[in-house]
Amino acid sequence: MRYIKTSRMTKKTTIYDIAKKLNITAATVSRALNKNPKISDATKELVLKTATEMNYEQNKLAQALKNGKSYNVGVIVSRIDSNFFASIIRGIEEELFNHGYHVIICQTNNNEKMEAENINTLLNAQVDGILMSISNINIDKNIMFKKLLNKKIPLLFFDRKKSIPGISSITIDDFSAGYKATQHLIDEGCKRISHLSVDRNFEIFRDRFLGYKQALSDNNIPFDESLVIETKSNIEAGKEATKKLLKLQNPPDAIFSSSDFSALGAIQELKSQGIKIPQEVCVVGFSNEPFTKFMELSISSIDQSPVEMGKTTARVFIQQIKNKEKHVEQKVVLEPKLIIRKSSSKQNPSK
Amino acid sequence: MRYIKTSRMTKKTTIYDIAKKLNITAATVSRALNKNPKISDATKELVLKTATEMNYEQNKLAQALKNGKSYNVGVIVSRIDSNFFASIIRGIEEELFNHGYHVIICQTNNNEKMEAENINTLLNAQVDGILMSISNINIDKNIMFKKLLNKKIPLLFFDRKKSIPGISSITIDDFSAGYKATQHLIDEGCKRISHLSVDRNFEIFRDRFLGYKQALSDNNIPFDESLVIETKSNIEAGKEATKKLLKLQNPPDAIFSSSDFSALGAIQELKSQGIKIPQEVCVVGFSNEPFTKFMELSISSIDQSPVEMGKTTARVFIQQIKNKEKHVEQKVVLEPKLIIRKSSSKQNPSK
DNA sequence: TATATAATTGTAATCGATTGCACAGTGTGT
DNA sequence: ACACACTGTGCAATCGATTACAATTATATA
Missing domain, CATH: 3.40.50.2300 (Response regulator)
Incomplete structure (x- = not known):
């Protein structure tokens, strides 16, 4: 079988394609791409070169499925077209981008049902964390929210706090x-x-x-x-x-x-x-x-300082992701000006 | 083997869990959940009931990997903390949410490199489409952009247009x-x-x-x-x-x-x-x-009318997704007030 | 030279859901 | 009584990448 590669080719090259071409295993390719120390420098180099040649791009979905990490973070606000929230999101996005995370936006319009629904769909989408400004004072009684608490993904409150044990928040004083x-x-x-x-x-x-x-x-x-x-x-x-x-x-x-x-x-x-x-x-x-x-x-x-608040929120999230098991509760309080x-x-x- | 279910259980239930419990195959469960007509109403009902009982939630990642649809759409703007863009995004999010899509936000700060990088990471993340306000007049010469054109996912320009054949845009006059x-x-x-x-x-x-x-x-x-x-x-x-x-x-x-x-x-x-x-x-x-x-x-x-522009952009995207193969070029021009x-x-x- | 040890690479299962094809069971027509 | 159609399920491959464990090769040691 012969593949003719044209610029109109829509099929993405996978590690299997690379493996086939080099007469090695996909496992080796995967390891080489991940710079696994057990792989010889020679093959590493070869794989890397071939990968770029073949226009290989990692499929984050497959990776996410395997690792249980989507590298997506959900952000829930009441509405994004408010300068305050938009600025926070700007801060979050800028900071998270540097760590390879993407930001998924959800709006509640201060509607409790929407809030619950957003949490739900974000969880289904397997986000690695949820950063939210709560719009519901009784959120801790919400079923979706309880579900969220049982997950091991970090949950952070910014802007609006509500004293719920175990949940970190980033707010101003x-x-x-x-x-x-x-x-x-x-x-x-x-x-x-x-x-x-x-x-x-x-x-x-x-x-x-x-x-x-x-x-x-x-x-x-x-x-x-x-x-x-x-x-x-x-x-x-x-x-x-x-x-x-x-x-x-x-x-x-x-x-x-x-x-x-x-x-x-x-x-x-x-x-x-x-x-x-x-x-x-x-x-x-x-x-x-x-x-x-x-x-x-x-x-x-x-x-x-909404941008700063966003950045801080993102940083706390990153911290929590890193100390996997120990989600130390953090209450960051920024000083208003x-x-x-x-x-x-x-x-x-x-x- | 016995599973003890507690509220602290972190492992998500899968279709295999449901299958095991009902002594049927995961395939059947999948079909039942998807309301496949080939499945008898009896088992459909049974599966559905058991699914809710077991707190089953669909893993969108797995689904996305299999179907090649992530139900995520990338939106690229220069900055989100501008009322204009924030309002557009509001419109996009509201409209797409109704169709089960999530919005991933990227900012370029009018930086051409960031623009290219954003396109790249969005493609890796397997988004189903990219909606963007270009910040680069020479975007059509950009490598990432060319890569993007070769994909079969819809690409839409809003706000800023640039006459590139085959690309739809939503702008004002x-x-x-x-x-x-x-x-x-x-x-x-x-x-x-x-x-x-x-x-x-x-x-x-x-x-x-x-x-x-x-x-x-x-x-x-x-x-x-x-x-x-x-x-x-x-x-x-x-x-x-x-x-x-x-x-x-x-x-x-x-x-x-x-x-x-x-x-x-x-x-x-x-x-x-x-x-x-x-x-x-x-x-x-x-x-x-x-x-x-x-x-x-x-x-x-x-x-x-930025919110309307956002909604329109989302609608055109949905249309393009539906007529899979025929990405008819659409130039929607809204009337300014x-x-x-x-x-x-x-x-x-x-x- | 034989063998222990380290360095690489391969095998195969896995993540969770989807789907073409095969197959068993029931029903219909002649 | 036999061929055929139709229903409802199961089997197994697949999406693309990761990784524990096994296997192979190369190098070092006695």
């Missing part, structure tokens, strides 16, 4: 972030600082709130329940919340929002009511979304 | 976009319309420019070479270009930029020189980045 933002507002001379929160069943939002509260307390400012509004993370919600705040008999002179979007809504509402920012009311957002910097009235915000911009710079309005 | 933007500016009463372009070796930027030119011509406005500046897509570049324009003895009364970022730079520069927007100079950007809407002086822009905002609304400044 939300308490510290809330504290820093609030302290900054106090330093600017604000006395009645309100807080736009988001669902505090999530630890991140609860922690931001607690940091806010602690800063008030440390500065002997009484905590006023009426200044805290739990809202959604979007412009409209920010407007609504701000309307409420402005109706108080004693309205706030500062707003610390757990979301840049509601912060923007707040600013729009304040402006529409003719209230000067930052002179009358200072505003600080959260996440350092690109637009906060671009605005003419740039918005102070908390930077979460307060970015001070015009919306909260009374003292130096040129900023 | 950049000519029309350039035309619309320019016509709009003319309708607003602008007479000297400048254009901030980007590297016109790329078809998208060339087409936008050509659309611009055509609109001028159709309105009997002379084309003035000095009003066209080729620049980069960032704020600083936009400022620099605008400085140059303002130094002309006869400066423009409108700027149509091929990028929202340089449009923003232009606006910043105009403002810093005390020039009123839109009264003295109108500005239109490109891409409808989120910030264009959020600015107080909101920026008119061209919306490329002009979003008119304050930066170019002389007539109705309330907008």
Whole structure:
């Protein structure tokens, strides 16, 4: 039998093809390609040369099946078209690429069913690990999730944590972030600082709130329940919340929002009511979304270094893969950065 | 032999396990699970029941190896943390998920070597298709790319096209976009319309420019070479270009930029020189980045419906997969939408 | 020269699922 | 009663690579 090789040849060359050509075994070829020390340098060289000649490419699927390693990692986020998540994924991808891993993206749209389904299909696809930002506070009661815990593949939480024993997480110190933002507002001379929160069943939002509260307390400012509004993370919600705040008999002179979007809504509402920012009311957002910097009235915000968070997540994953059996629980907490911009710079309005 | 099943059991159940338990062959199990009509309903039911009982999950890797279908699709973009690409990927992922495909993300950072490397590793990973936004105008001369063309897997270009025979693309009509933007500016009463372009070796930027030119011509406005500046897509570049324009003895009364970022730079520069927007100079950007809407002086822009573009790309891919042998070349061209905002609304400044 | 030892390579099973072909059992037609 | 068709399963090869173990050859040692 004779193979005619043309550029239109679609069949991939396998180690068997190489073996046949060199009159050796596929086993030897495999070993040579893997630089197994038991193979003589002569054959190694020969095999390598022939492999490139024949345009050999390793079939990762076959390899994965045999080794139980797919070199694919699943990443689950609520949505990828959010600058924060996209940046995290960027970090993850860049770091993992260097280790030969590929990133499979899944979106939940904050839907618990989707979350479970994604976990399931990722497991079927035999990913070597799952990195996720949970969108479900009751995830530990989820069946798919339990299944996941029984697997020996690493599971990591980034961004959103939830204290589940044995699970590593990479997050920022939300308490510290809330504290820093609030302290900054106090330093600017604000006395009645309100807080736009988001669902505090999530630890991140609860922690931001607690940091806010602690800063008030440390500065002997009484905590006023009426200044805290739990809202959604979007412009409209920010407007609504701000309307409420402005109706108080004693309205706030500062707003610390757990979301840049509601912060923007707040600013729009304040402006529409003719209230000067930052002179009358200072505003600080959260996440350092690109637009906060671009605005003419740039918005102070908390930077979460998402790319770095992604890279760190990837690194922890790699570590866990390496110490196979010992999945030591790691809780990495990154320090958030307060970015001070015009919306909260009374003292130096040129900023 | 006796298997004790515990929740800590890590080994996955295979069709062989099911077969053993039911005293039938793995072949039968496989057929039953695949609803092969040659299997009696009785055994089908039995197998299915036992499968769920035993927590069976299909190993996609094994399946992929056998069928030559991994149900993974590679997506290559320059960077994922750009709203435009992230939105496209969102669309792709959502659409493909419904067909059982997973999306593997790769970033090139506009680096030609990375582009080639990504193609290579994706092929090794046996993806069923590659969807990409090319970052390399000479891609058709690239070795990896040639290799890719010889495979039978579908290759699709989105966003950026390059006329390569046999390759389908999903793009927007950049000519029309350039035309619309320019016509709009003319309708607003602008007479000297400048254009901030980007590297016109790329078809998208060339087409936008050509659309611009055509609109001028159709309105009997002379084309003035000095009003066209080729620049980069960032704020600083936009400022620099605008400085140059303002130094002309006869400066423009409108700027149509091929990028929202340089449009923003232009606006910043105009403002810093005390020039009123839109009264003295109108500005239109490109891409409808989120910030264009959020600015107080909101920026008119061209919306490329990236999510829709992603979905369309995914749909074309699915089509091509289905008509296996006939990869009919498809050139899908989506119509861009002009979003008119304050930066170019002389007539109705309330907008 | 005979033999222990090290260096290479081959054999064959394995990962988990799919599928062409063979075969047994039942049913139908003449 | 016999040939033929049809159903439902089993057998075994296959996808491509890896690897424990066996076998062979080459080298070193006595």
